[in-house]
Amino acid sequence: MKPRNRRFAWIVAGLCLLGVASALVLSAFRSNLVFFFTPSQIAAHEAPQGRPFRVGGMVESGSLAREPNSLTVRFRVTDTAQTIPVSYTGLLPDLFKEGKGVVAQGTLGLDGVFHASEVLAKHDENYMPPQAKDAIDTARKGMTMKSLHQETKAER
Amino acid sequence: MIPELGHFALILALLTSLVQGTLPMLGAAMREPRLMALARPAARAQFLLVALAFGCLAWSFVANDFSVQNVASNSNSELPLHYRVAATWGSHEGSLLLWTLMLGGWTFAVTLFSRNLPAPMLARVISVMGLVSAGFLLFLLFTSNPFERLVPAAAEGRDLNPLLQDPGMVFHPPLLYMGYVGFSVAFSFAIAALLGGRLDATWARWSRPWTTVAWSFLTVGIALGSAWAYYTLGWGGWWFWDPVENASFMPWLTGTALIHSLAVTEKRGAFKSWTVLLAIVAFSLSLLGTFLVRSGVLTSVHAFATDPARGVFILIFLAIVIGGSLALFAYRAGKVGLGGSFDLISRESMLLANNILLIVALASVLLGTLYPLFLDALNLGKISVGPPYFDTVFYPLMAPAAFLMGVGPLARWTRAPLPDLATRLRWALGVALATALVAPFLLGRWSLLVAFGLFLAFWIFASTIVNLRQRLSASPRSGLLAKLRANSPSYYGMVLAHLGVGVFIVGVTLVKGYEVEKDVRLDVGESVALGGYDFKFAGVTPHPGPNYRALTGSVEVRKDGRLIETLAPEKRIYNASGQAMTIAAIDSGFFGDRYVSLGEPVSADASTFDGPWGIRIYLKPFVDWIWIGAFLMALGGFLAVSDRRYRLALKTRAARLFGGTAHAGAD
Numbered sequence: 001m002k003p004r005n006r007r008f009a010w011i012v013a014g015l016c017l018l019g020v021a022s023a024l025v026l027s028a029f030r031s032n033l034v035f036f037f038t039p040s041q042i043a044a045h046e047a048p049q050g051r052p053f054r055v056g057g058m059v060e061s062g063s064l065a066r067e068p069n070s071l072t073v074r075f076r077v078t079d080t081a082q083t084i085p086v087s088y089t090g091l092l093p094d095l096f097k098e099g100k101g102v103v104a105q106g107t108l109g110l111d112g113v114f115h116a117s118e119v120l121a122k123h124d125e126n127y128m129p130p131q132a133k134d135a136i137d138t139a140r141k142g143m144t145m146k147s148l149h150q151e152t153k154a155e156r
Numbered sequence: 157m158i159p160e161l162g163h164f165a166l167i168l169a170l171l172t173s174l175v176q177g178t179l180p181m182l183g184a185a186m187r188e189p190r191l192m193a194l195a196r197p198a199a200r201a202q203f204l205l206v207a208l209a210f211g212c213l214a215w216s217f218v219a220n221d222f223s224v225q226n227v228a229s230n231s232n233s234e235l236p237l238h239y240r241v242a243a244t245w246g247s248h249e250g251s252l253l254l255w256t257l258m259l260g261g262w263t264f265a266v267t268l269f270s271r272n273l274p275a276p277m278l279a280r281v282i283s284v285m286g287l288v289s290a291g292f293l294l295f296l297l298f299t300s301n302p303f304e305r306l307v308p309a310a311a312e313g314r315d316l317n318p319l320l321q322d323p324g325m326v327f328h329p330p331l332l333y334m335g336y337v338g339f340s341v342a343f344s345f346a347i348a349a350l351l352g353g354r355l356d357a358t359w360a361r362w363s364r365p366w367t368t369v370a371w372s373f374l375t376v377g378i379a380l381g382s383a384w385a386y387y388t389l390g391w392g393g394w395w396f397w398d399p400v401e402n403a404s405f406m407p408w409l410t411g412t413a414l415i416h417s418l419a420v421t422e423k424r425g426a427f428k429s430w431t432v433l434l435a436i437v438a439f440s441l442s443l444l445g446t447f448l449v450r451s452g453v454l455t456s457v458h459a460f461a462t463d464p465a466r467g468v469f470i471l472i473f474l475a476i477v478i479g480g481s482l483a484l485f486a487y488r489a490g491k492v493g494l495g496g497s498f499d500l501i502s503r504e505s506m507l508l509a510n511n512i513l514l515i516v517a518l519a520s521v522l523l524g525t526l527y528p529l530f531l532d533a534l535n536l537g538k539i540s541v542g543p544p545y546f547d548t549v550f551y552p553l554m555a556p557a558a559f560l561m562g563v564g565p566l567a568r569w570t571r572a573p574l575p576d577l578a579t580r581l582r583w584a585l586g587v588a589l590a591t592a593l594v595a596p597f598l599l600g601r602w603s604l605l606v607a608f609g610l611f612l613a614f615w616i617f618a619s620t621i622v623n624l625r626q627r628l629s630a631s632p633r634s635g636l637l638a639k640l641r642a643n644s645p646s647y648y649g650m651v652l653a654h655l656g657v658g659v660f661i662v663g664v665t666l667v668k669g670y671e672v673e674k675d676v677r678l679d680v681g682e683s684v685a686l687g688g689y690d691f692k693f694a695g696v697t698p699h700p701g702p703n704y705r706a707l708t709g710s711v712e713v714r715k716d717g718r719l720i721e722t723l724a725p726e727k728r729i730y731n732a733s734g735q736a737m738t739i740a741a742i743d744s745g746f747f748g749d750r751y752v753s754l755g756e757p758v759s760a761d762a763s764t765f766d767g768p769w770g771i772r773i774y775l776k777p778f779v780d781w782i783w784i785g786a787f788l789m790a791l792g793g794f795l796a797v798s799d800r801r802y803r804l805a806l807k808t809r810a811a812r813l814f815g816g817t818a819h820a821g822a823d
Contacts, residue, residue: 006499017513021520028548028549029541029549032544035539036539066758091675091772092755094737095735
């Protein structure tokens with residue numbers, strides 16, 4: 001092969017590879033993004049039905065209840081303004097506690113209960129997951145922040 | 157007194173590093189030997205000062221000096237001695253000090269082992285490292301002083317995060333940082349070469365062993381971290397694609413590309429610009445990783461610091477280092493040249509393809525790690541990118557790279573005829589295909605993913621053996637030992653590392669394909685059957701620990717009614733923090749692990765732990781092969797560095813040292 005053809009072949013091969021890789025990455029990316037919503041946003045029907053997302057806030061004190069003879073637990077997540085009931089089957093992480101921050105991933109059922117497939121409490125005693133903290137801060141700031149959020153959503 | 161001494165040593169180290177970072181560089185530019193000669197003593201003094209500061213901090217931890225803020229927040233008088241030492245790097249401040257110490261150590265090593273470098277080159281290398289060091293010392297002194305006093309002193313420390321009270325904490329961070337920071341040597345060599353405008357095979361030969369050693373340390377560090385997460389987090393995963401893990405994995409991917417690209421530059425003089433760029437990128441990603449972990453921008457176990465001042469400092473530092481070096485690269489790359497030409501099918505082209513695949517994989521990991529942060533920073537909503545994304549993108553990109561690993565080492569430089577390659581690899585292909593088709597049946601259930609993974613692994617094994625055999629039979633010497641000796645350690649290092657990748661792939665494939673995970677609710681005396689075993693829960697008993705209270709469970713494992721073993725998973729509550737911690741009980745074996753961990757008591761009456769518990773039971777076939785594979789890779793790296801080629805350089809160095817007293821006197 002002449003050097004010029006060779007270089008051309010290289011460029012074509014490189015572009016093909018890059019194309020395949022980008023297609024792969026972007027499709028995987030789109031289908032695996034998990035959005036985050038606060039209990040207030042869920043109460044305002046901003047969260048999708050059926051599609052998995054994350055909710056964060058504090059585990060409401062006194063809300064944790066166990067179903068007999070199974071590993072199912074029910075608790076409520078609050079951002080101090082709104083709460084959402086959550087049900088989860090499985091073992092809770094060590095750092096899960098009433099009154100502490102939590103982030104759960106799952107889907108919102110038609111009954112308004114959030115069915116968690118995963119409960120994340122990856123933080124220590126003094127450290128609040130940023131997402132949970134943000135949910136609470138946002139709720140405390142009240143309406144001004146909420147309208148701001150809706151604006152940014154509309155822009156998207 | 158001791159903490160003040162440490163603080164003072166840090167300030168002196170900063171001043172020394174400023175001298176080290178400027179004067180020798182200036183000397184190299186002005187061809188002034190006296191200024192260049194400052195490089196070595198300045199670097200050594202700086203290292204000793206940082207080591208002194210580190211020693212002072214460690215002493216404060218060992219002596220339980222709770223008048224030091226850092227000690228009061230991260231240690232406790234009940235903490236066992238080895239964890240008090242490890243707590244030195246358990247905090248944000250301490251781990252940055254460890255970073256700086258490592259950087260000083262690598263610079264010190266450069267002053268020891270680079271006596272045959274031309275003086276201007278050495279002066280520039282050490283200067284660049286000095287500037288990086290100065291950046292970190294400034295950061296430490298102005299935003300994260302590890303010696304900050306607490307007035308009044310605390311009576312007791314708040315304890316090291318229980319998650320970190322593990323042997324993993326003693327070894328994982330230092331080894332990881334050895335790797336991370338080690339790339340600074342390759343980076344400094346690249347910058348020095350760009351500044352001097354001289355980039356050739358000699359340059360590649362100098363930076364190659366440094367890069368390989370750093371890469372090997374990084375490999376061990378990451379593997380240890382992965383093993384630690386596996387047994388300590390209580391959910392049995394070995395890789396979570398957590399941003400903190402990605403932060404260490406991205407420099408690794410680039411480093412892997414770099415050691416391969418350096419090989420081409422050294423042997424064939426090709427890929428010069430590319431190699432320089434990789435060296436810059438590898439270290440930039442190390443810095444980026446430090447930024448991600450240390451600025452507190454992540455939602456993750458490791459991010460214990462949240463202070464915007466720090467984040468802004470690191471961002472500016474990153475911008476200067478990365479922007480500056482890339483600008484220098486853009487300005488100088490034209491002078492460097494591309495180097496020799498080669499055919500479409502040759503060892504060069506395969507190594508280039510391997511490099512491209514690794515870099516594309518790196519880009520995809522970078523995207524998945526940074527995109528959520530960007531969205532968050534721009535207030536466009538909060539998202540997370542989960543493991544499924546990384547799995548779907550990463551494995552398809554790495555599969556062709558693994559396939560090339562079989563072909564590349566057999567291909568000739570410059571031009572490798574395809575029919576010849578095919579004939580030589582027939583046998584390997586047959587073995588790999590046969591294994592892929594048959595082995596999954598023997599393991600229980602045939603699946604395409606398992607077959608494909610095993611194909612790649614056995615393709616690597618078989619082609620490596622083919623390569624080894626041909627190398628040995630090509631040697632003119634007689635006798636196996638003589639034939640073995642005819643090949644260089646760097647060749648065997650490559651073979652070992654590639655076999656390690658194969659072992660790693662076997663582990664990943666079989667764990668993904670055949671693992672069994674079950675969360676169950678078990679009453680005392682109740683049992684559950686899983687994967688041919690019977691797990692019977694015999695209750696929990698309290699056990700006191702040095703600085704925690706533990707509940708130790710007892711799970712009897714039976715096969716065909718015969719008791720094999722009793723596993724003892726633990727639940728600990730740490731005294732100082734009240735934090736709970738799960739210690740899994742794992743029976744590790746060559747063919748897989750049995751993994752049991754305690755959840756929590758699930759009886760209606762919350763006050764008792766004698767009732768039923770939630771228990772996690774996993775069977776993880778061949779999971780240890782993942783880490784064995786990684787250790788083989790690292791071992792291969794260390795073996796490669798022991799090559800005579802590099803030792804020859806040492807010998808001439810020694811000859812010069814003893815012959816040239818004038819030179820030694822100038823030190």
